[in-house]
Amino acid sequence: xxxxxxxxxxxxxxxxxxxxxxxxxxxxxxxxxxxxxxxxxxxxxxxxxxxxxxxxxxxxxxxxxxxxxxxxxxxxxxxxxxxxxxxxxxxxxxxxxxxxxxxxxxxxxxxxxxxxxxxxxxxxxxxxxxxxxxxxxxxxxxxxxxxxxxxxxxxxxxxxxxxxxxxxxxxxxxxxxxxxxxxxxxxxxxxxxxxxxxxxxxxxxxxxxxxxxxxxxxxxxxxxxxxxxxxxxxxxxxxxxxxxxxxxxxxxxxxxxxxxxxxxxxxxxxxxxxxxxxxxxxxxxxxxxxxxxxxxxxxxxxxxxxxxxxxxxxxxxxxxxxxxxxxxxxxxxxxxxxxxxxxxxxxxxxxxxxxxxxxxxxxxxxxxxxxxxxxxxxxxxxxxxxxxxxxxxxxxxxxxxxxxxxxxxxxxxxxxxxxxxxxxxxxxxxxxxxxxxxxxxxxxxxxxxxxxxxxxxxxxxxxxxxxxxxxxxxxxxxxxxxxxxxxxxxxxxxxxxxxxxxxxxxxxxxxxxxxxxxxxxxxxxxxxxxxxxxxxxxxxxxxxxxxxxxxxxxxxxxxxxxxxxxxxxxxxxxxxxxxxxxxxxxxxxxxxxxxxxxxxxxxxxxxxxxxxxxxxxxxxxxxxxxxxxxxxxxxxxxxxxxxxxxxxxxxxxxxxxxxxxxxxxxxxxxxxxxxxxxxxxxxxxxxxxxxxxxxxxxxxxxxxxxxxxxxxxxxxxxxxxxxxxxxxxxxxxxxxxxxxxxxxxxxxxxxxxxxxxxxxxxxxxxxx
Numbered sequence: 001x002x003x004x005x006x007x008x009x010x011x012x013x014x015x016x017x018x019x020x021x022x023x024x025x026x027x028x029x030x031x032x033x034x035x036x037x038x039x040x041x042x043x044x045x046x047x048x049x050x051x052x053x054x055x056x057x058x059x060x061x062x063x064x065x066x067x068x069x070x071x072x073x074x075x076x077x078x079x080x081x082x083x084x085x086x087x088x089x090x091x092x093x094x095x096x097x098x099x100x101x102x103x104x105x106x107x108x109x110x111x112x113x114x115x116x117x118x119x120x121x122x123x124x125x126x127x128x129x130x131x132x133x134x135x136x137x138x139x140x141x142x143x144x145x146x147x148x149x150x151x152x153x154x155x156x157x158x159x160x161x162x163x164x165x166x167x168x169x170x171x172x173x174x175x176x177x178x179x180x181x182x183x184x185x186x187x188x189x190x191x192x193x194x195x196x197x198x199x200x201x202x203x204x205x206x207x208x209x210x211x212x213x214x215x216x217x218x219x220x221x222x223x224x225x226x227x228x229x230x231x232x233x234x235x236x237x238x239x240x241x242x243x244x245x246x247x248x249x250x251x252x253x254x255x256x257x258x259x260x261x262x263x264x265x266x267x268x269x270x271x272x273x274x275x276x277x278x279x280x281x282x283x284x285x286x287x288x289x290x291x292x293x294x295x296x297x298x299x300x301x302x303x304x305x306x307x308x309x310x311x312x313x314x315x316x317x318x319x320x321x322x323x324x325x326x327x328x329x330x331x332x333x334x335x336x337x338x339x340x341x342x343x344x345x346x347x348x349x350x351x352x353x354x355x356x357x358x359x360x361x362x363x364x365x366x367x368x369x370x371x372x373x374x375x376x377x378x379x380x381x382x383x384x385x386x387x388x389x390x391x392x393x394x395x396x397x398x399x400x401x402x403x404x405x406x407x408x409x410x411x412x413x414x415x416x417x418x419x420x421x422x423x424x425x426x427x428x429x430x431x432x433x434x435x436x437x438x439x440x441x442x443x444x445x446x447x448x449x450x451x452x453x454x455x456x457x458x459x460x461x462x463x464x465x466x467x468x469x470x471x472x473x474x475x476x477x478x479x480x481x482x483x484x485x486x487x488x489x490x491x492x493x494x495x496x497x498x499x500x501x502x503x504x505x506x507x508x509x510x511x512x513x514x515x516x517x518x519x520x521x522x523x524x525x526x527x528x529x530x531x532x533x534x535x536x537x538x539x540x541x542x543x544x545x546x547x548x549x550x551x552x553x554x555x556x557x558x559x560x561x562x563x564x565x566x567x568x569x570x571x572x573x574x575x576x577x578x579x580x581x582x583x584x585x586x587x588x589x590x591x592x593x594x595x596x597x598x599x600x601x602x603x604x605x606x607x608x609x610x611x612x613x614x615x616x617x618x619x620x621x622x623x624x625x626x627x628x629x630x631x632x633x634x635x636x637x638x639x640x641x642x643x644x645x646x647x648x649x650x651x652x653x654x655x656x657x658x659x660x661x662x663x664x665x666x667x668x669x670x671x672x673x674x675x676x677x678x679x680x681x682x683x684x685x686x687x688x689x690x691x692x693x694x695x696x697x698x699x700x701x702x703x704x705x706x707x708x709x710x711x712x713x714x715x716x717x718x719x720x721x722x723x724x725x726x727x728x729x730x731x732x733x734x735x736x737x738x739x740x741x742x743x744x745x746x747x748x749x750x751x752x753x754x755x756x757x758x759x760x761x762x763x764x765x766x767x768x
Contacts, residue, residue: 142180
């Protein structure tokens with residue numbers, strides 16, 4: 001076609017205003033598409049409306065273009081009665097569009113491939129079974145708050161959390177539901193200055209639901225009228241706090257009343273799955289207990305533990321009362337088992353757990369794993385524990401807890417790429433939110449900062465309401481040592497949320513990294529003084545303890561730890577407190593030539609968990625080895641720790657073999673192993689230890705390279721600066737003093753008996 005002909009065609013189109021009208025059609029159509037998407041999300045309508053509109057809008061484009069071009073010239077028929085081709089295009093195009101729009105994307109009937117996927121896998125007995133996996137946008141998470149007591153009787157209060165628990169168990173029979181009951185949600189109460197088991201306002205409920213990462217939350221009341229339970233309330237959206245639906249039930253049987261609520265939620269929740277073929281739906285009364293008195297004692301035991309984690313005797317007594325009312329209550333036996341374990345009665349604990357497993361065989365398979373996981377943990381049957389988690393992952397691919405538990409093993413035994421594949425599998429099969437966050441953490445640990453940022457970008461687009469996770473962009477800068485960029489993000493966030501302890505402590509850590517110790521200390525001290533909740537106080541205490549230990553102020557650090565323990569006694573049971581801080585306290589003793597006191601810590605652990613003593617002893621001795629402190633075990637006994645590390649996987653056993661060589665002074669063998677390693681085991685070592693291995697193995701350049709990279713990222717501890725000074729001093733490099741000065745700045749107020757500071761002073765004398 002010639003230029004003149006092309007010009008003529010374009011001029012003709014322009015004269016008929018074809019581009020203008022077609023552009024208007026597309027712009028208006030796109031605007032209507034966005035409006036329709038908003039309406040369907042806002043009011044929980046079916047996505048099929050959007051799909052139908054999009055299909056029709058695109059398909060009728062030829063008809064619209066024909067109408068725009070011919071306008072009034074488009075007459076219905078020719079003189080001989082036949083339909084003109086433009087009219088045929090328009091009529092035919094509209095018929096096709098209406099036909100396809102009417103029969104496609106109906107959003108009803110059988111579950112489509114987009115709703116779920118049926119996969120074949122192996123169960124615990126090795127038999128082939130099928131499982132239905134919900135698609136990502138079908139997984140629903142609900143915060144089931146305690147029901148509000150409208151009976152006017154205080155002794156009926158226990159029904160509130162009991163109903164919450166029953167609704168959770170009933171909903172979780174279906175594959176697409178994750179539900180948190182009042183006992184899971186109460187952990188968030190103190191952080192908001194709320195009293196546990198006192199129903200907060202709808203606004204506060206929404207805040208807790210968001211913090212617990214729930215899409216929806218319930219606010220339901222209960223009353224008794226004519227011997228009937230009257231349950232009434234709403235299911236709310238956590239995104240905007242709007243009511244999604246009203247839910248009501250009346251029944252003389254409280255268990256059947258919960259079933260009615262569950263059915264209303266299942267049938268009306270936006271984007272829920274259709275009922276699946278062979279869907280298991282046991283009566284609510286069979287999921288915990290059918291005995292009201294047993295339910296009462298069980299619930300009261302849970303409340304006692306939630307309010308005072310060290311009131312173990314009463315917790316166990318109430319559990320035993322529940323068993324007395326219903327000897328087949330699996331959950332009740334598990335309560336009693338945990339009571340025995342926390343009191344150091346290991347044999348009784350194992351017996352009760354096995355009883356719980358026996359009676360739990362009647363529960364839905366998804367609910368049978370917890371007792372078995374606890375049994376294998378207590379008995380240190382780690383191989384069985386890993387196998388059980390793999391079975392759980394295969395049987396319930398949408399259940400994120402199994403992926404989370406397996407993550408460490410995959411990373412150490414199979415490598416970080418396998419760990420990332422595991423998290424991608426979790427994202428594809430079930431929980432995109434937690435999977436993305438775990439993948440981000442892996443990428444950050446692996447120093448893949450660009451990939452980590454892409455993961456966060458995807459997370460932000462998927463979950464734009466998750467404000468707290470936007471702080472993770474600052475973490476990327478922190479890990480790279482880009483302090484100014486990180487602090488800007490945090491300061492901006494602080495302006496919007498001045499009460500956030502997370503932001504406050506992050507800023508303190510950033511200042512500490514940047515050697516602004518006074519600013520960090522002042523912020524933490526101010527936070528402790530102004531804290532209005534126990535949660536806030538404990539957060540600041542942990543950060544303060546870490547900074548004090550890093551600066552060698554061990555006596556002050558121990559005092560802070562003791563304050564932490566005193567403050568948290570009601571929230572954290574004694575065994576957990578001891579195990580949480582045993583390594584911090586061991587480090588305090590080891591670094592001040594008091595290694596003999598570690599024995600007291602081990603004896604304390606032994607009172608509650610004697611089977612774990614060898615593990616804590618081996619790990620504590622490893623701290624001594626890597627820091628070149630006085631060991632708490634002989635070389636011969638330490639070599640026996642290989643079996644302890646082996647329990648956690650082959651990777652940890654290989655890691656321990658390198659430690660043994662280091663402890664014996666065989667640095668050449670350590671270097672040989674690290675050089676041959678494919679980064680899998682290397683990632684278990686702190687960079688300062690890797691540098692020490694290469695330095696002592698005669699490879700100073702390699703040691704300096706590793707240290708310099710860590711120093712460029714601004715480490716939290718001064719060990720890196722001291723080691724660099726030590727290496728440079730051995731080479732006669734005058735820069736050694738510069739690095740030593742930084743280490744000495746950390747340790748300027750260190751305790752006199754703090755060994756690293758003593759070593760730094762000795763090195764300073766040599767340099768002088």
